[in-house]
Amino acid sequence: MNTDQPSQGREILRLESLWKRYGKITAVADMNLSVFDGEVFSFLGPNGSGKSTTVGMILGLVRPTKGRALAFGSDMATHPWPALKRIGAVVETPAFYPYLSGHDNLRALAIMLGDVPKGRIDEMLELVGLRERGRDPYKAYSLGMKQRLGIASTLLRDPELIILDEPTNGLDPAGTAEVRELIPRLAHEGRSVFLCSHLLHEVQQVSDRVGIVKKGRLVAQGTVDELLARGQFLRLRADDNEALRRALDGIPWVSRIEYVDGYVRAAAPVARASELNRALAAQEVYLSELTPWETDLESVFLELTGEPMAGEAAKR
Amino acid sequence: MTRLIAAEFFKLRKRMMTWIVAALFVGLVILLYSILWSISGREGTFGSHNRFTGEDLRRALFLQSAVPFSLSVVGSFGVILAVVLAAGAAGSEYSWGTVRLMATASSGRLRLISAKLLVVCGLVAAGALMAVIVGICYSAIITYTSGGTSLAFVTGTFLREQAESYGRTLFVISPYVAMAFSMAVVGRSTMMGVGSALGVALMEPLVTAMMREAGGVWESIPKFLINTNMQVILLKNSVPDVLPRFGPSRGDLAGRDVNSAEEAAVLLAVYAIAFIALAFYVYRRRDITAS
Numbered sequence: 001m002n003t004d005q006p007s008q009g010r011e012i013l014r015l016e017s018l019w020k021r022y023g024k025i026t027a028v029a030d031m032n033l034s035v036f037d038g039e040v041f042s043f044l045g046p047n048g049s050g051k052s053t054t055v056g057m058i059l060g061l062v063r064p065t066k067g068r069a070l071a072f073g074s075d076m077a078t079h080p081w082p083a084l085k086r087i088g089a090v091v092e093t094p095a096f097y098p099y100l101s102g103h104d105n106l107r108a109l110a111i112m113l114g115d116v117p118k119g120r121i122d123e124m125l126e127l128v129g130l131r132e133r134g135r136d137p138y139k140a141y142s143l144g145m146k147q148r149l150g151i152a153s154t155l156l157r158d159p160e161l162i163i164l165d166e167p168t169n170g171l172d173p174a175g176t177a178e179v180r181e182l183i184p185r186l187a188h189e190g191r192s193v194f195l196c197s198h199l200l201h202e203v204q205q206v207s208d209r210v211g212i213v214k215k216g217r218l219v220a221q222g223t224v225d226e227l228l229a230r231g232q233f234l235r236l237r238a239d240d241n242e243a244l245r246r247a248l249d250g251i252p253w254v255s256r257i258e259y260v261d262g263y264v265r266a267a268a269p270v271a272r273a274s275e276l277n278r279a280l281a282a283q284e285v286y287l288s289e290l291t292p293w294e295t296d297l298e299s300v301f302l303e304l305t306g307e308p309m310a311g312e313a314a315k316r
Numbered sequence: 317m318t319r320l321i322a323a324e325f326f327k328l329r330k331r332m333m334t335w336i337v338a339a340l341f342v343g344l345v346i347l348l349y350s351i352l353w354s355i356s357g358r359e360g361t362f363g364s365h366n367r368f369t370g371e372d373l374r375r376a377l378f379l380q381s382a383v384p385f386s387l388s389v390v391g392s393f394g395v396i397l398a399v400v401l402a403a404g405a406a407g408s409e410y411s412w413g414t415v416r417l418m419a420t421a422s423s424g425r426l427r428l429i430s431a432k433l434l435v436v437c438g439l440v441a442a443g444a445l446m447a448v449i450v451g452i453c454y455s456a457i458i459t460y461t462s463g464g465t466s467l468a469f470v471t472g473t474f475l476r477e478q479a480e481s482y483g484r485t486l487f488v489i490s491p492y493v494a495m496a497f498s499m500a501v502v503g504r505s506t507m508m509g510v511g512s513a514l515g516v517a518l519m520e521p522l523v524t525a526m527m528r529e530a531g532g533v534w535e536s537i538p539k540f541l542i543n544t545n546m547q548v549i550l551l552k553n554s555v556p557d558v559l560p561r562f563g564p565s566r567g568d569l570a571g572r573d574v575n576s577a578e579e580a581a582v583l584l585a586v587y588a589i590a591f592i593a594l595a596f597y598v599y600r601r602r603d604i605t606a607s
Binding site: 096104109 | 319320322323327330331412413414416418420421423424603
């Protein structure tokens with residue numbers, strides 16, 4: 001996890017009650033979030049949860065049904081161009097001209113952008129490890145190479161905000177590690193990163209703050225620590241677990257009590273474990289075991305969305 | 317806007333399709349000239365009522381008629397190639413998914429689509445010019461090998477007429493180019509653009525003929541269609557009668573209820589503007605997603 005928490009600096013992206021409906025289907029519902037200068041904000045959600053639609057609205061590609069997406073103060077639905085100059089983005093799978101080489105694809109982009117310094121294209125190809133293959137046609141690239149070219153294209157204009165949608169998709173472990181290393185580095189260079197990913201361990205490692213989206217709604221947002229704290233559970237065992245459960249029911253700051261693998265799991269702050277032990281003893285329930293339930297972002301995600309992330313589920 | 321045009325030009329210049337279309341254009345003109353030159357060496361007469369001799373045909377292939385004849389090729393077969401180019405330029409962005417990349421890198425949706433359209437129009441104009449240049453070169457060979465070396469016909473009036481023919485030809489194919497471009501944007505696909513514009517271009521003469529046969533109210537409809545008005549204007553290009561015209565002759569249109577050249581020009585302009593306006597409206601208003 002990135003331990004350098006950004007001071008809540010200038011707000012560069014704000015979503016205000018953002019909605020997107022396609023007929024009867026609500027893709028994004030009442031989305032509110034902010035991204036600040038120099039932070040890595042990760043946007044987590046299962047497939048079809050509205051992540052790409054949200055990114056589309058942030059980039060002015062998709063018009064909100066209601067609400068606003070403001071980037072650098074510009075309303076992206078009505079006046080996106082000043083802000084787009086300061087944003088580099090790869091939406092969903094990177095898409096480039098198949099008949100052009102990687103180098104020529106970046107050159108076409110550089111011509112459009114206009115203010116790309118000479119030598120920047122080679123510099124970016126070098127950065128993403130495509131210098132040797134830069135003259136090969138894009139259609140001959142592997143998915144991993146396409147992803148790398150996508151990242152190079154976002155950096156071409158030296159943006160202040162970088163939006164990456166599943167940037168490690170298709171990369172080999174070495175490439176994934178490079179990207180994982182690159183993301184915090186970009187933030188340290190003063191850029192902000194808006195990262196859409198389904199790889200929770202990746203998000204946990206690089207993010208300052210995380211937003212979790214389910215069925216178009218932002219169900220939680222905060223720093224990784226805050227979200228992990230939300231998912232604090234205790235593992236308890238007593239001679240009579242049923243009595244333990246009844247006793248826990250009566251303690252107001254304990255919630256979500258359930259049996260898991262012969263234990264009783266309850267949501268309660270780990271810092272109040274001894275207080276809990278005393279309260280149970282006062283009710284003549286004596287614990288044989290009381291330990292923190294190990295929590296990671298995945299359990300928080302699972303708890304909030306009710307479904308495992310695709311990549312994580314596949315790993316099991 | 318200059319940057320967007322430069323980028324569009326760069327992409328189309330690097331695209332194989334552009335060069336294939338250009339090669340087809342050149343090849344077609346060379347092929348037609350070769351066939352006609354070959355026919356002109358035959359004995360006897362040919363054409364309607366056997367009015368023409370081989371010598372008539374050879375003289376028609378001389379430099380004086382090189383521009384209007386090359387342009388008549390552009391006005392017929394060139395439409396097909398221009399439609400492919402226009403629909404490909406707009407529709408491929410959707411099939412490749414690059415439409416999002418371009419939209420986020422450009423300084424405005426309308427500017428982006430305008431740049432694309434301008435480059436397509438520029439390349440169509442360049443293609444027509446190339447066909448004319450190839451026609452002039454081939455015609456020069458025929459002229460000089462046949463002993464016709466005088467350039468006395470090159471006067472100010474002649475040059476102005478050739479320039480007008482060039483402008484006229486580009487103008488009449490513009491509704492088809494606009495339709496191909498527009499339908500590719502609306503349908504988010506090259507096939508939609510090519511299919512619509514070529515469908516109309518190829519089917520319209522057949523439908524028009526049926527309407528004329530049907531008579532009554534049907535007979536007046538072709539006067540409002542693209543092809544009939546296109547032919548009315550192209551008749552102003554002075555192609556000698558002995559050369560193939562690839563469309564109705566003055567005699568074919570005589571006695572029919574057709575517009576004047578000015579009315580035809582207005583109607584074609586309305587078609588072109590309407591298609592372009594539709595493309596601009598849809599591209600500006602619609603969410604940008606890949607196909």
